[in-house]
Amino acid sequence: MNRREFLRDVLLWSAGLSLAAPRFTVSTVLAAPDPSPLVAVGTGADYVKLTAAVFEGLGGMGKFVRHGDRVVVKPNIGWDRAPDQAANTHPLVVRAVIDQALAAGASSVQVFDRPCNDPRRSYKNSGIEDMVRSIRDRRVRIEHLDERKFVPVDIARGKAVSRLEIYRDALEADCYINVPVAKHHGLSRLTLGLKNSMGVLGGNRGRMHHDLGQKLADLATVLRPALNIIDATRILLRNGPQGGSLADVKTIDTIIASADPVAADAWATTLFGLEPGDIESTVAAHAMGLGEMNIDAMQLRTVTA
Amino acid sequence: MPGPDNRRNDRTAGAAGKRLRPLAPWRRLSQALFLLIFFFLFIKTDYTGTDRLEYAVNILFRIDPLLAACVMLAVKGLVALMLPALLVVGLTLVLGRFFCGWVCPMGALIDLCHPLLRPRKRRTDTLYPALPYLLLIFVLAGAFFGLPVAGYIDPFSILVRGLAIALYPAFNQAATGFFTFTYLEAPGFVNVVTEPVYSFLRATILPFDQKYYTLVMLSAAVLLAVFVLELVQRRFFCRNLCPLGGLIGLTAAAGFFRGYGGNDDCKACRACRKVCRMGAIDEKRRLAMTRCVLCMDCRDKCPRGLIGFRFSPPSRRPAPVSLSRRAVMAALGGAALLPLFSGVRSMARVPDPFLIRPPGSLPEPEFLGRCVRCGECMKVCIGNALHPSFLESGLEGMFAPRLIPRIGYCEFNCTLCGQVCPTGAIRELALPDKHTCKIGHAFFDTDRCLPYAKGIPCIVCEEHCPTPEKAIRFREAVVENDRGETVTVRQPYVVDALCIGCGICENRCPLPDGAAVYVTAAGEARNPEHALPAADTGLYPPP
Numbered sequence: 001m002n003r004r005e006f007l008r009d010v011l012l013w014s015a016g017l018s019l020a021a022p023r024f025t026v027s028t029v030l031a032a033p034d035p036s037p038l039v040a041v042g043t044g045a046d047y048v049k050l051t052a053a054v055f056e057g058l059g060g061m062g063k064f065v066r067h068g069d070r071v072v073v074k075p076n077i078g079w080d081r082a083p084d085q086a087a088n089t090h091p092l093v094v095r096a097v098i099d100q101a102l103a104a105g106a107s108s109v110q111v112f113d114r115p116c117n118d119p120r121r122s123y124k125n126s127g128i129e130d131m132v133r134s135i136r137d138r139r140v141r142i143e144h145l146d147e148r149k150f151v152p153v154d155i156a157r158g159k160a161v162s163r164l165e166i167y168r169d170a171l172e173a174d175c176y177i178n179v180p181v182a183k184h185h186g187l188s189r190l191t192l193g194l195k196n197s198m199g200v201l202g203g204n205r206g207r208m209h210h211d212l213g214q215k216l217a218d219l220a221t222v223l224r225p226a227l228n229i230i231d232a233t234r235i236l237l238r239n240g241p242q243g244g245s246l247a248d249v250k251t252i253d254t255i256i257a258s259a260d261p262v263a264a265d266a267w268a269t270t271l272f273g274l275e276p277g278d279i280e281s282t283v284a285a286h287a288m289g290l291g292e293m294n295i296d297a298m299q300l301r302t303v304t305a
Numbered sequence: 306m307p308g309p310d311n312r313r314n315d316r317t318a319g320a321a322g323k324r325l326r327p328l329a330p331w332r333r334l335s336q337a338l339f340l341l342i343f344f345f346l347f348i349k350t351d352y353t354g355t356d357r358l359e360y361a362v363n364i365l366f367r368i369d370p371l372l373a374a375c376v377m378l379a380v381k382g383l384v385a386l387m388l389p390a391l392l393v394v395g396l397t398l399v400l401g402r403f404f405c406g407w408v409c410p411m412g413a414l415i416d417l418c419h420p421l422l423r424p425r426k427r428r429t430d431t432l433y434p435a436l437p438y439l440l441l442i443f444v445l446a447g448a449f450f451g452l453p454v455a456g457y458i459d460p461f462s463i464l465v466r467g468l469a470i471a472l473y474p475a476f477n478q479a480a481t482g483f484f485t486f487t488y489l490e491a492p493g494f495v496n497v498v499t500e501p502v503y504s505f506l507r508a509t510i511l512p513f514d515q516k517y518y519t520l521v522m523l524s525a526a527v528l529l530a531v532f533v534l535e536l537v538q539r540r541f542f543c544r545n546l547c548p549l550g551g552l553i554g555l556t557a558a559a560g561f562f563r564g565y566g567g568n569d570d571c572k573a574c575r576a577c578r579k580v581c582r583m584g585a586i587d588e589k590r591r592l593a594m595t596r597c598v599l600c601m602d603c604r605d606k607c608p609r610g611l612i613g614f615r616f617s618p619p620s621r622r623p624a625p626v627s628l629s630r631r632a633v634m635a636a637l638g639g640a641a642l643l644p645l646f647s648g649v650r651s652m653a654r655v656p657d658p659f660l661i662r663p664p665g666s667l668p669e670p671e672f673l674g675r676c677v678r679c680g681e682c683m684k685v686c687i688g689n690a691l692h693p694s695f696l697e698s699g700l701e702g703m704f705a706p707r708l709i710p711r712i713g714y715c716e717f718n719c720t721l722c723g724q725v726c727p728t729g730a731i732r733e734l735a736l737p738d739k740h741t742c743k744i745g746h747a748f749f750d751t752d753r754c755l756p757y758a759k760g761i762p763c764i765v766c767e768e769h770c771p772t773p774e775k776a777i778r779f780r781e782a783v784v785e786n787d788r789g790e791t792v793t794v795r796q797p798y799v800v801d802a803l804c805i806g807c808g809i810c811e812n813r814c815p816l817p818d819g820a821a822v823y824v825t826a827a828g829e830a831r832n833p834e835h836a837l838p839a840a841d842t843g844l845y846p847p848p
Contacts, residue, residue, distance in 0.1 A: 116768075117717075118352070119513075121716065124354050185768070186768055186795075204815060206765045209765055210755070239774065244773030248773075
């Protein structure tokens with residue numbers, strides 16, 4: 001099925017003209033997760049250097065981005081909040097990830113998210129839009145989502161959800177890099193890497209919130225980042241996920257990275273004085289064999305910058 | 306080519322002159338230029354990446370002397386925002402009704418559409434020449450006595466509102482629909498062309514996202530009627546209805562710029578009279594400055610080059626308008642008496658509880674008195690939250706903005722509606738004031754809210770609540786769910802002192818139809834009578 005046939009089927013199916021629902025074929029037979037995933041944790045006040053150091057800890061960006069790859073960098077740009085309010089990924093971390101991807105030979109780097117607040121305000125006031133534009137490289141684009149590009153995807157292994165609308169570019173990227181910010185959340189307690197993936201979903205995302213942990217794990221069966229970088233340079237301890245008061249923000253100058261999304265989330269959980277088992281999505285994803293949540297089973301690389 | 310002095314000599318000498326170098330092309334250029342500026346400012350009436358708007362996008366309404374007069378009569382005081390209208394008044398005294406012919410975007414659009422809307426029957430005389438003045442009297446007196454209806458008939462209100470509410474969103478939907486079709490259906494070689502075109506349009510003239518409004522059909526119908534009436538008579542609206550044109554015409558007649566037409570020596574061909582779009586030239590080829598918009602058609606078409614304009618002393622002024630005393634009394638009396646009825650409507654005692662006004666809105670009577678129904682706030686509202694109201698605040702309140710949270714919520718860090726309001730009906734708020742400006746209050750419908758009604762966990766409202774200290778919080782409760790299981794859920798409640806009524810909770814409530822949390826005008830800062838019960842107990846900080 002080529003692109004055109006696929007899109008025609010999408011249209012016909014959504015118009016109710018065809019019984020055969022189109023399927024965006026996503027392989028659910030993923031490579032078995034590493035039984036002993038590498039997790040790099042770095043601390044340092046220079047976030048660009050820190051991010052680079054964390055990549056070194058994982059063996060270099062070249063392990064994840066091959067020459068000519070189309071890269072998608074998915075930060076959290078959920079809210080109309082300033083960088084110091086810790087509701088969105090820090091722009092310097094986003095910048096460093098893009099720089100690394102370009103250095104590794106990416107043919108294009110796309111940056112996007114589907115914000116909860118007004119998209120333009122969120123892109124702008126998160127500092128991410130200006131930071132990405134300041135790179136001034138034709139390969140790098142920050143763009144707002146195009147409604148036409150959401151495609152229905154069957155979640156074959158899903159336990160709580162069987163179909164989701166997912167942004168094509170996220171699915172089609174050669175290398176999808178998840179760059180969440182670690183922060184408090186009223187329902188899932190924390191929002192980390194698996195939760196950040198909700199930013200590529202179309203439709204009414206509010207419905208995800210019933211049995212959220214399992215649904216996030218279900219989503220992780222079809223959307224598997226090549227790399228997860230959790231921004232914990234400053235973390236929102238209360239009144240998440242959007243915060244607003246600097247009294248709720250704690251600066252800890254930390255970044256966690258791993259190819260294993262569950263392991264990265266699990267380790268980041270400990271920064272909040274919680275156990276990995278406290279986070280439903282971590283538990284659900286681990287139970288589905290999507291990654292490791294046991295801290296003792298991980299290979300930890302500690303770096304400082 | 307005779308210069309102005311020669312022309313005077315020709316006329317006094319009665320000699321056959323030549324056609325003059327045409328001026329109408331300059332008028333068309335001016336119209337095109339102002340129309341482009343108008344559309345530019347219209348498109349820029351939007352968030353453009355900065356919290357402050359870069360352009361005075363509302364300037365058209367602030368130079369409108371009719372609206373300025375109405376707003377000042379309504380508040381019975383000077384409104385500094387509207388003082389630029391003096392510029393138009395001053396220029397009209399010097400240059401006559403040039404505004405209608407050379408500047409007005411509505412006039413320019415009407416002229417632009419004229420080739421498509423030619424009247425079948427040529428009617429030289431204005432059908433209802435007194436009507437603009439009667440409307441003017443009614444609108445001005447209404448503003449004074451508390452019947453704010455200027456926005457119904459002001460040309461800019463009709464134009465911007467119709468564009469913002471109806472035509473522009475519909476244009477976007479058509480364009481987006483077309484490019485979605487090509488994207489999904491057309492072969493690659495078509496998309497190579499269409500996709501860059503679409504990107505270009507998105508970046509330039511199309512809005513950022515699709516907006517949806519109330520009263521779309523009505524707003525469109527009012528605007529389109531102005532153009533359909535063009536089939537009856539050329540510049541029908543300007544000649545027979547426009548009270549702004551009437552006001553500008555009266556000002557022009559009081560000024561010292563006069564047109565001179567054919568005289569006894571001209572051959573009385575009446576080409577000038579036939580070509581006049583305003584019916585400003587009578588059988589004796591005299592130009593009425595109340596009506597003439599200086600389009601220059603008669604001057605350019607006069608085969609003998611007899612028509613021109615000059616400054617002239619006030620003594621030659623003819624009586625500008627003849628109105629019947631009875632009609633004037635009816636207009637004045639209607640405007641004075643109707644507010645007596647509006648004052649005894651149910652809504653005067655119990656306002657619509659769901660009538661939420663934009664943040665910074667003045668108390669209701671002054672708000673309606675100032676609001677000119679221009680639609681600027683609805684156009685600029687980044688969340689698609691503001692909509693034209695229908696009859697919630699009475700017939701005269703129609704098209705004034707109201708917030709409908711289920712359609713769009715008030716963005717916490719946005720102050721654009723106060724920035725674009727040309728009259729100060731919506732005060733411009735500094736961001737810290739906006740953050741605490743209470744426009745309404747959220748209530749939970751516990752029969753529908755999932756944690757209450759179904760024992761299902763849901764926190765979407767709390768997650769989106771924008772106040773730094775959450776105005777929506779939880780109480781843990783043990784309830785029995787639909788499956789008969791006893792579960793512990795977190796049930797949301799509203800903190801009265803923190804909720805500002807922005808409506809994001811109602812907007813994002815994941816229930817498929819109506820929300821389980823809804824906002825009313827309760828507690829709105831602008832109306833002390835709407836204070837919440839807890840306000841008296843000291844739990845709620847005084848405004």
